Every structure is written in structure tokens, then in C-alpha cells.
Amino acid sequence: MSLLRVASTQVSDTYRFVCLLLVVVVAGSSQGLLLPLLSILLERQGISPDMNGMNSTALYIGVFATMFFIEKPVGKYGFKPVILAGALLVTAAMLLFPVSGALWFWFILRLLIGIGDSSLHYASQLWIVSSAPADRRGRYISLYGMAYGVGFSIGPLGINLLPLGEAAPFLIVGLFFLVVTVMLLRIPNELPERAPSGEAAQNRFSRTYRLAWFVLIPSLLYGLMEASMNSSFPLYGLRIELSQSWISLLLMSFGIGSLILQLPLGMLSDRIGRKPVLMGCALAGSLAFFLVPLAGGNEYALFALFVAGGGLVGSFYSLGLAYAADILPKPILSTANVIASIHFSIGSILGPSIGGYGIRYVSDHSMFMLLGGAFLAFGLLGLLFRPKPEAAQTA
Numbered sequence: 332m333s334l335l336r337v338a339s340t341q342v343s344d345t346y347r348f349v350c351l352l353l354v355v356v357v358a359g360s361s362q363g364l365l366l367p368l369l370s371i372l373l374e375r376q377g378i379s380p381d382m383n384g385m386n387s388t389a390l391y392i393g394v395f396a397t398m399f400f401i402e403k404p405v406g407k408y409g410f411k412p413v414i415l416a417g418a419l420l421v422t423a424a425m426l427l428f429p430v431s432g433a434l435w436f437w438f439i440l441r442l443l444i445g446i447g448d449s450s451l452h453y454a455s456q457l458w459i460v461s462s463a464p465a466d467r468r469g470r471y472i473s474l475y476g477m478a479y480g481v482g483f484s485i486g487p488l489g490i491n492l493l494p495l496g497e498a499a500p501f502l503i504v505g506l507f508f509l510v511v512t513v514m515l516l517r518i519p520n521e522l523p524e525r526a527p528s529g530e531a532a533q534n535r536f537s538r539t540y541r542l543a544w545f546v547l548i549p550s551l552l553y554g555l556m557e558a559s560m561n562s563s564f565p566l567y568g569l570r571i572e573l574s575q576s577w578i579s580l581l582l583m584s585f586g587i588g589s590l591i592l593q594l595p596l597g598m599l600s601d602r603i604g605r606k607p608v609l610m611g612c613a614l615a616g617s618l619a620f621f622l623v624p625l626a627g628g629n630e631y632a633l634f635a636l637f638v639a640g641g642g643l644v645g646s647f648y649s650l651g652l653a654y655a656a657d658i659l660p661k662p663i664l665s666t667a668n669v670i671a672s673i674h675f676s677i678g679s680i681l682g683p684s685i686g687g688y689g690i691r692y693v694s695d696h697s698m699f700m701l702l703g704g705a706f707l708a709f710g711l712l713g714l715l716f717r718p719k720p721e722a723a724q725t726a
Contacts, residue, residue: 363486366561393445395676417450429498473597476649484586545716549651554678563686589645605654613710616643620703
């Protein structure tokens with residue numbers, strides 16, 4: 332069954348796709364900016380790295396909590412209302428950051444942004460994956476990943492707006508959200524294809540894990556990597572005496588690598604399969620992370636390693652979703668998206684906490700050892716995964 336159209340309009344599918352990509356760009360910029368910006372501002376207040384990291388987890392607690400209820404409103408009201416609600420919630424929270432610098436207040440705002448970001452990401456990625464032609468799914472989802480990468484890359488540059496006032500970065504991102512929200516109003520709404528009414532949620536979750544456990548790991552690793560880099564790397568950079576401008580540039584370089592390879596890797600996965608691409612990128616990416624401590628404070632060596640690492644593992648979330656769409660029956664694809672988002676949240680919650688505690692109690696380099704080991708383990712796990720014949724059949 333194809334997606335059910337619930338509104339008629341002359342707005343083209345291309346316009347819809349472009350608008351969804353712009354939403355993802357802005358959402359990516361908010362996440363790319365918030366973690367390093369707030370980490371730096373809290374460091375200025377004298378907040379310890381472990382407390383700093385714990386406060387960062389609020390955003391991902393919001394993401395995690397959202398996944399337990401987001402499937403129903405999307406199924407009932409459609410994609411568009413959920414995306415609009417998420418965008419408006421993030422906009423409101425962004426504009427409230429300058430009101431107070433209290434740790435508890437920022438925790439609540441980060442929680443709200445996590446709920447809003449999670450809602451619009453879930454609805455937009457499911458909309459794109461569900462409507463993409465099977466032979467171009469890797470390309471479509473790679474463009475989605477590239478859009479997020481663009482936003483995620485330019486987000487840390489907002490740190491350089493601090494000389495204009497601490498409120499400036501928040502106001503700019505809030506303005507961007509308002510613009511894309513207005514653009515979204517022209518898009519017709521659609522409803523996702525539903526699973527059979529007799530199939531319980533517990534059965535759908537267990538079935539999805541049974542058919543695609545390996546496919547759901549990339550979202551966990553991507554969340555771990557993204558949150559660790561954006562929350563803990565600024566602290567790492569300050570400890571190896573990198574300047575604030577170099578910290579923002581290096582975070583951007585990670586996104587640049589993802590942008591360079593996102594579409595080529597997606598197209599390659601269309602030709603040779605998602606699994607070999609994911610395994611190869613995991614093994615090579617782990618090497619890039621292991622080499623970061625050896626680069627020390629050499630900015631140019633770090634830049635090269637970050638571009639390489641970002642390019643190799645920056646496609647993990649999008650490629651994991653494309654792989655899920657390849658091997659899962661369409662009615663439970665929304666369940667796979669929910670699980671992927673939950674895994675992303677778990678990884679994102681763990682990343683700042685482990686990174687902060689590691690920097691304080693273990694070693695400044697512990698974050699990169701953790702990431703290198705995690706991607707290496709995933710690459711080797713791929714040898715054990717064989718998609719079951721049932722997964723290739725539609726329900």
C-alpha cells in the first residue's frame with residue numbers, strides 16, 4: 332500500500348523533499364551549535380566536566396522519552412503536524428536560553444529541544460524513507476544525511492557569534508526555525524502506512540530486533556559519536572590548549588567529511604549493498620579515532636583525521652535506516668525508525684556522561700579510545716549477521 336494522501340495541492344514532491352531537507356539542516360544546526368556552545372559557557376562558569384556532560388544528556392533524555400509516544404501521533408495526525416509542532420517547540424526553547432544561565436533551567440530547555448528535535452526528525456526521516464523508490468533509497472536517505480551534516484557542520488560556527496552577546500547564537504537559530512516553519516505550511520499532509528491492527532507493539536518490536544539487530548546498531552554508534560564529539564571534544568580541546576576558533580573549526584571539519592562522502596557512500600551502497608559499506612567504514616573509522624591522541628595539539632593533523640573520521644562514520648545513521656528499509660517489511664518500518672531513534676538517544680545520553688567522566692578520572696584521550704573500540708567491534712560483528720529470508724518479504 333502506498334502512502335495515503337490526505338490533502339490535495341499543486342505543491343510538487345520536489346518542493347516537499349526540499350522543505351524536509353531544510354528542516355533537517357536547521358535541526359542539525361541547532362544540535363551542532365548547542366552542545367559545544369553550552370559546554371563552553373558552562374566551563375566559563377566553572378562547572379566540572381562530569382557535571383557539564385550530565386547536563387548535556389538532557390537533550391537526549393528528551394529524544395529518548397519522545398520515542399515511546401511519537402509513533403501514535405504520527406499515525407493519527409500525519410507527518411506534517413508533528414514536524415510543525417517539533418519545530419515550534421525547539422524555536423521557543425532556543426529563544427528562552429538567554430533568559431537565565433541557571434543549570435536547572437538549561438536542563439529543562441535542553442529536554443524540550445530534545446523532544447522537539449526528535450519529533451521532527453522521526454517524522455521527516457520516516458516520510459523520506461517511506462516514499463523513496465527502492466532503487467534510489469540510498470541516494471535519498473544520503474541526501475537526508477547530508478542535510479543534517481550541513482546543519483551540524485555550520486552549527487558550531489555559531490560559537491563565533493558570542494562576541495556579539497551570549498544571546499546572539501540562540502536568536503539566529505530560532506530565526507532559522509521560524510523561516511522553515513513558514514515554508515512547511517505549503518506542504519500537503521500524509522499518513523504513514525500502518526502495521527496490521529492485530530499485531531501488538533511488543534510483537535513488532537521483537538520481530539524488528541530479530542530480523543534487523545545489526546541494522547539497528549549504527550544509530551546507537553552515531554549517537555555516541557555525535558554527542559561525545561560535540562559535548563566532550565570542546566573540553567578536550569581546551570585541555571590541549573586549542574583556541575576557541577580551532578575547536579569550532581575542527582567540529583565543522585567532522586561534518587565536512589560527512590558531507591563529502593555521504594552521497595558517494597549512499598550510491599555505493601545502492602550498488603554493492605549496505606552491509607559491506609557499513610563494515611568497511613566502521614573499520615577504517617575506528618583507525619581514525621585511535622590516531623587522534625597521537626596527533627596531540629597539531630591542528631592540521633586533527634583536521635585531517637576529523638575529516639576522514641567524519642566522512643567514514645558520518646553516514647551511519649542514514650545508511651542504517653536505508654538498510655532497515657531494504658530488509659524489513661514496510662508495515663514495521665516505522666517501528667524500526669522508533670528503535671533507531673531510541674538507540675540514538677541511548678548512545679547520545681551515554682556519550683557526554685562517559686566522555687566527561689573519562690576526561691576527569693581516566694585520561695583526556697579516553698573518548699577517542701572508546702569511539703575507536705566501539706566502531707571496531709561493530710565492523711567485526713557484521714561477520715555474524717545474515718538477513719533472514721522473511722525480512723525480504725512484505726507483510
